[in-house]
Amino acid sequence: MEHPARILLVVGDETSRGSVERGIASAGYGTQVVSLAEALAVGAGSVPGERPIVGIIALINEAQTIALGSLRERPELASLPLLLAMQGTPQHVFHAARDFKAEGVCRELSEDELCARLVRMLRDADMRTELARKERDAQLALELTRALASSTDFREILYTIVRRIADVVHIDRVSIVITPEDEPGIGYVIAASDDQALSDLKLELNKYPEIEQVLRSNEVLLITDVANHPLLDGVRDSVPQLSALSLIPISWQDRLVGVLFLRTVDERQKLAKHQLDVCMIVANATGAALRNAHLMRKLRRDHREAQVAQAQAVERAEHERVVASELRKTKEFLESLIEASVDAIVAADLTGTIILYNKGAERIYGRTAEEVVGHLHVSQLYPEGVSREVMRRIRSADYGGVGRLESMHSAAIDKEGNSIPISLSAAMIYEHGAPTATVGIFTDLREKIQAEERLAQVQKKLEVSEKQALLAELAGTAAHELNQPLTSVMGYGELLIRRLPAGTPERNAAQVIMQEAERMANLVRRIGKITRYETKSYVGDQRILDLDRATDDGPENNR
DSSP: OOOSSEEEEEESOGGGHHHHHHHHHHTTOEEEEEEHHHHHHHOGGGOOOSSOEEEEEEEEOGGGHHHHHHHHTSHHHHTSOEEEEEOSOHHHHHHHHHHTTOSEEESSOOHHHHHHHHHHHHHHHHHHHHHHHHHHHHHHHHHHHHHHHHOSOHHHHHHHHHHHHHHHHTOSEEEEEEOOTTSTTEEEEEEETTBTTOOOEEEEGGGOHHHHHHHHHOSOEEESOTTTOGGGTTTGGGSOSOSEEEEEEEEETTEEEEEEEEEESSGGGOOOHHHHHHHHHHHHHHHHHHHHHHHHHHHHHHHHHHHHHHHHHHHHHHHHHHHHHHHHHHHHHHHHHHHHOSSEEEEEETTSBEEEEOHHHHHHHSOOHHHHTTTSBGGGGSSTTHHHHHHHHHHSSSSSSTTEEEEEEEEEEOTTSOEEEEEEEEEEEEETTEEEEEEEEEEEOHHHHHHHHHHHHHHHHHHHHHHHHHHHHHHHHHHHHHHHHHHHHHHHHHHHHHHSOTTSHHHHHHHHHHHHHHHHHHHHHHHHTBOSOOEEEOSTTOEEEOHHHHBTTSGGGOO
């Protein structure tokens, strides 16, 4: 049976080429023949072919050792096992084998010996490769478990672990899914190799039958054919185009805490046994680390909660102290505000007994707070029946809303029994929704009423002054406008008197016109001198302007 690999036969000496090729075929390997000159010219690593090259047989003579040394230094050939098929003195052959780091030497180029030496060389090379791989796997497992045990940034190290696994075993995606005890049917992806930012992605496990299977069995699950595996029936359409799945349980002290989930798209990336062993070691270390991280988080959370509780207690105490201080300041301010108010502020409990009585109330009622607080009934501050009307309005919704009385004009009775006009606003005081007292604010209206009376008098005088000013302006205008036509009339009257013969009726009429025009001119002059608005009775209830009293030179003013 032919082995799925090739042996690179570098031919420098054609003498025994046929027997060498038969020996390679007897060992079950294919042969890729290339001349030494050709290998040096184009590079043996570029030799075409689908099957991999796993070893080199150099068929050379003593004169070609230097050329083989140059070829052996090529990076693509330096790590491949070399079988030196060379005739010559033993000393020369073994020196060459040492210099070229050959794994085998064959001086007798018979078919059987070449086959045996080739098989042994490749077996030894495989063994060394396997030991090196196991060492690397052990080193990787040690590296990751140490990281899990020592890291303080747990999420960062989980990402580093899944990223490292994905790189080493050549898997498309590696993720860690944990399953909290207090959330049955729910899982969380806490790290994924292809997304460093991913954290606590919530999964509904009924959509992931492969995870549920591992959680039930606590055994490794390998699905090498995603397209046809019966476990994925019903959810296959939601599965990405994957080739294989590998799920490894993560346990701690016989308790399953999650799953190490490996997914691959390429069929050639399926896990080998040694890769699976490394993943299982990492999964076990992850289980212990997750448990330790859980305990550490709990301790830190408890410590933080204790610190927060202590800080909150200190903050509450400080807040209560500040609130008490603010309340005291507010109380003092309100008391000062109440005492400084010019209005009377009076409060009474539901029995009517006065419990608050400020300086403004003392000024209005003439009684001191010592006389009133706790001794006087609120009804004694009003005329008979007014206190009941005030309470009725406070309880009604028609005067500012239930519990409020916005404004009411009334009267207060002072210590001497005098009635004082006041404006009253009042309200009901509530504690926890229940009425406990009433408060009223009384404004003394005496000064306001007096001011309004004085204002009315001033407004009346202002109206008279405005009338007089208007009349003077009108009179001046009228006198000015009448003077012009009147002058013309008097001029023509004087002309007629001069031209008409004496004693004729016409002249007599002209003289009458002249007399009346002069009388009218006198009236116009008096109108122009009006300075006051004075009237006199006329017909019935009518009144007309009194020119004699309205001017400064009237008969009434010249007496």
